[in-house]
Amino acid sequence: MPDVLDQLEVDALLASASASDAPAPRGSVKVFTRKATGTGLVPGAVTPEIRGYDFKRPERVSKDQMRALQTLHEAFARNFGASLSGFLRTIVEVKVATCEQMTYSEFISGLPNPTSFNLIKAEGLEGQICLEISPLIIYPIIDRLLGGTSQDLFIPQRPMTMIETRLIGNVTGRGLLALSEAWAGVRKLQFSVASTESNPQLVQIVPPNEVVIVIGFELKMSNRAGTMNLCIPYNVIEPMMESLSSQSWFSAAKNQRSGEIEREIGRSLTRAGLGVRVVLGETTITLKDLLEMKPGDVLTTETESAKPVSVWVEGERKFEGAIGQYKGQRAVRVTRVIPPGEEA
Structure with a gap:
């Protein structure tokens, strides 16, 4: 017959278990720095700021460069919205929703399947970028192009047909033209579609752990709304990162556009009628x-x-x-x- 523990022995076992679960006291953390350190109680002493750093997700793009990218693509969103509004004969709003950096695997895992996944290339850039347009806004645009009202439109869960792909190609072409105009202040680029895929999991333009910059857009047309994502690998735009600082980008864009605007205004005024x-x-x-x-x-x-x-x-x-x-x-x-x- 096995031994039976009395209440005192049970209490002792519970006490020892709770004592083993308690965190062991740590020693004081030593911070090695060239600056003066302190606890803040001594006047003149500076307490160092310690921030966590994830080596799996390094931030390779500075905050100034991210702000410059966001400003650049806000101009693209305005031009693209105006172009779509004229093409579809209805008001289309395009605005920047997010601008962040992540790994390529995180970007791909957040995309729906099927979707409109376009690989974009440009002369002068090594590699490709991705332009993904959600089916929630693609099929209302197709319905609008074919004369529908998209009021009671059903969004099918299937890849697009060849006819639907050709129709969306007109929209993508206008988007790439607006994107080229937005990037003209940094470098003159001519974007074109290299290939189109419906399953983003089958496309791998960079390694899964490679850092990419993802600019998310929100598209609204009448009572329909959807998203559009532009994925730019870091190694593609790395040669242009120095030009993406806020001051140099704004000054270059201003100097380059001022002459073009002056000539365009001059051509328009010469055609004006006078009495x-x-x-x-x-x-x-x-x-x-x-x-x-x-x-x-x-x-x-x-x-x-x-x-x-x-x-x-x-x-x-x-x-x-x-x-x-x-x-x-x-x-x-x-x-x-x-x-x-x-x-x-």
């Missing part, structure tokens, strides 16, 4: 003379016949000229340009 009228002379008559006026009456002005006439452009006196004839039509030859200050 031109020629004043032969001026005089003053009474209301009685105006009421009694009939065909054959002669109005005399206060302007001499040899004096040049005034040419007015949009209500402003700009030139002086002489009355004549050209190819059977009345004409005015400009004889003098009125300098500023003499327009009145």
